[in-house]
Amino acid sequence: MMKKFLLSLYLLALLFAPSVSGEFIAAQTAPQADAQAGANAANYAALVFATAGDAGRMTCRYLYLTEQYLRDTENVRAGDSSVYTSPEGLVMVVDCGNQISGGQVVESLRAMGVRKIDIFVASHPHADHIGGFALLADAFDISRVYMNRHEYDSGTYQAMLGIIAEKKIPMTRLVEGDSFDFGPRVKVKCYNPPVDFDFSAATQTASSIANEGSLCLKMTFGKSSFLTSGDMYIGSERRVAETYGAEIAADISKMNHHGDSTSNCTDFIQALRPKLAVAMNEGVLSLVVNMRYQKVGARTFYNCIDGAIKVSTSGDGTYEAQTQFIRELVKLGQPSPDGRYSLE
Numbered sequence: 001m002m003k004k005f006l007l008s009l010y011l012l013a014l015l016f017a018p019s020v021s022g023e024f025i026a027a028q029t030a031p032q033a034d035a036q037a038g039a040n041a042a043n044y045a046a047l048v049f050a051t052a053g054d055a056g057r058m059t060c061r062y063l064y065l066t067e068q069y070l071r072d073t074e075n076v077r078a079g080d081s082s083v084y085t086s087p088e089g090l091v092m093v094v095d096c097g098n099q100i101s102g103g104q105v106v107e108s109l110r111a112m113g114v115r116k117i118d119i120f121v122a123s124h125p126h127a128d129h130i131g132g133f134a135l136l137a138d139a140f141d142i143s144r145v146y147m148n149r150h151e152y153d154s155g156t157y158q159a160m161l162g163i164i165a166e167k168k169i170p171m172t173r174l175v176e177g178d179s180f181d182f183g184p185r186v187k188v189k190c191y192n193p194p195v196d197f198d199f200s201a202a203t204q205t206a207s208s209i210a211n212e213g214s215l216c217l218k219m220t221f222g223k224s225s226f227l228t229s230g231d232m233y234i235g236s237e238r239r240v241a242e243t244y245g246a247e248i249a250a251d252i253s254k255m256n257h258h259g260d261s262t263s264n265c266t267d268f269i270q271a272l273r274p275k276l277a278v279a280m281n282e283g284v285l286s287l288v289v290n291m292r293y294q295k296v297g298a299r300t301f302y303n304c305i306d307g308a309i310k311v312s313t314s315g316d317g318t319y320e321a322q323t324q325f326i327r328e329l330v331k332l333g334q335p336s337p338d339g340r341y342s343l344e
Helices: 004-018 045-049 100-111 133-139 156-168 206-212 234-248 265-270 287-295
Strands: 032-034 037-044 058-062 069-071 074-076 080-084 091-094 118-119 144-148 171-173 179-181 187-192 216-221 222-228 253-254 278-279 299-301 309-313 319-325 339-341
Touching: 045 100, 045 309, 045 319, 058 222, 080 253, 118 278, 144 179, 187 234, 216 234, 234 265, 265 287, 278 287, 278 309, 287 299
Parallel strands: 091 118, 118 144, 144 171, 222 253, 253 278, 278 299
Antiparallel strands: 058 080, 058 309, 069 074, 080 091, 179 187, 187 216, 216 222, 309 319, 319 339
16 A cells, blocks of 8 residues: 555656756746636736737647536546647637537637637547537638548537538548648648548447547648647557657647547657647546656646646747646746746
8 A cells, every 4th residue: 555655656746747858948927816726826828828929930729628517427528629820820720629618619719819710620529529619610710620531420420510511611531641731831641540440340439439530630830840639549549650650750749538548658659759748638647648758758738737738839849838827836847937938
């Protein structure tokens, strides 16, 4: 029992310890009060969603979604949503939370001053990734949708297809090897699922098939790169890592499946070798996964601890990150009073 307790303390220390890449540089800004985090907690959401410095840069905002709901006996998590802006100001939203937390996605986009969504990407058809699509489509014009080939048997998925058809939104089904442009300077390439992926495999559950078939997309802007791959499981991660190796290396990455140990295997992380990795979930699901990312030199961030997170680059391979909340009990390198960091 004592050994397990000491191991837990060790893993927690690793989660909050400084990682080995880059230095964090302080900046000064007056904080705002946040009711949810407590009256004395610093909330820098205004800095995360400020877009004045976005021009000429590629930026990703990893949204902090918190609204869950109960469906039958299953709790539907708040889910994922990431907002990318191109150097020219185009907007790409990857996933949109569940049917309630989608409202938080809409609020976040409005805080950025977004008027339309140029690209919406559905990583896979689970309710915590596409459930908010109706709210999104009602609030903004959507110019194009990308998704995989999975014809999922759920009301949420069918409702999304109905909206796409009703609004006549152009839609493209992506497979491994496909690519598209996010403006003239950002290239997006798909690494999963393969063309022959079996979305009806009887040997797996419908849920696991959906996760394994998640789109794996790498965005490249000059010397900078971002990767997102939904809830991709270890099987697909290993296939991608074995097939492409260092080609999938990306400086900034979302941890697969909310940072859970169903995903984020060592082979995939070693091929990826990110400088910064973000887990989007209501809690920390695996300290072992956190250790794997830190072992390759990545700084790890968690929505449940850091709130919404903005990562921005001019395309030269260096990045600035802004967090909504500050880890008061720990130090990450040289922590900034306003949650702003720079990363080489």
